[in-house]
Amino acid sequence: MPTAKPPPLAGAPAPAVAGKPGAPPAAPPGGTGRTLSTGTGFVVATGRALTNYHVIEGCRAVRLRTSAGNEMPARVLASDRQRDLALLEVPSEAGPPLTFRRNPNIRRGENVVTYGFPLAGLLSSGPTLTTGEISALAGLRDNQTQYQISAPVQPGNSGGPLLDMSGQVVGVIVSKLNAQRIAQQTGDIPQNVNFAVKGTEALDFLRRNRVEPRLDDGAQRSAAEVGEIAHPSVLFLRCLG
Known part of the structure; x- marks a missing residue:
């Protein structure tokens, strides 16, 4: 499993990217070229979707599949390697925009939900939902742009939404801790140590690129x-080479 981008700080155990699993050698119908990897994205405004930078890095083309099963093209409009975010242009019928949480205050222990496409080709071809909690208000080596979460994350989840229990976006799934490397260093295998880009970072990235998502605070x-x-808003993404 490849390491996350950007590289971790010196001396830090590398997290494993959650969106670059191995892919079948042939591209499915409707694609252009070989499928290099898969990931997840979600609609944030009409004709715009958000994912991770590492999901679209090195792609000659990007294809999406909607919740209705329709294959469509996507085009990268902007990216931020440091935050590991990318903005995609998608057809207007790709899905309805998800709403971001208006209240930026997130507490440790808050319940959260992930929704995405882990281990494409091995698990269900449809989306997978997992639940967990906000474990820490910073990521690896005290990275203030990320949350640590306990919700299970697998390759293919990258770029998917992290949602609170009102259904509002509070983050973007990005990576999991490299358990094998940690086990080599400590002799113990860490459990459910995963990371998400904070929703406030995603909002700043979108606004800098002239996208103003909807904000709300809903009922539990x-x-x-x-x-x-x-x-209906979460997209299966294929990186084509």
């Missing part, structure tokens, strides 16, 4: 209801 819902909110 069940995880199943949050998944139903996310479903």
Whole structure:
């Protein structure tokens, strides 16, 4: 599993990127070229979607699949390697925009939901929902642009939304801790140490690129209801070479 981009600080255990699994040698119908990797994205405004920079890095083309199963092209409009974010131009019928949380205050222990496409070709071809908590208000080596979360993350989840229990976006899934490397250093395998770019960082990136997402603070819902909110807006992405 490749390491996350940008590289971790010197001496830090590298997190593993959550969106670059191995892919089948042939591209599915409707693509252009070989599928190099897969990931997740989500609609943030009409004709605009958000994902991770490392999901689209090195792609000659990007294709998306909507919740209705339609294959469509996507085009990279802007990227931020440091934050590991990328803005995509997508067809207007790709899905309805998700809403970001208006209140930026996130507390340790808050319940969160992830929604995306882990391990494409091995697990379900449809999206997967996982639940967990905000474990820490900073990421690896005290990275203030990220949260540490306990919700399980696998290759293919990168770029997917991290949602609160109202169904509002509070982050963007980015990586998981490299458990194998940590085990080599400590003799113990860490459990559920994963990371997401903070929603405030994603909002700043979008606004700098003239995208103004909707903001709201809603009522508490069940995880199943949050998944139903996310479903029509979350996209399966293929990086083509």
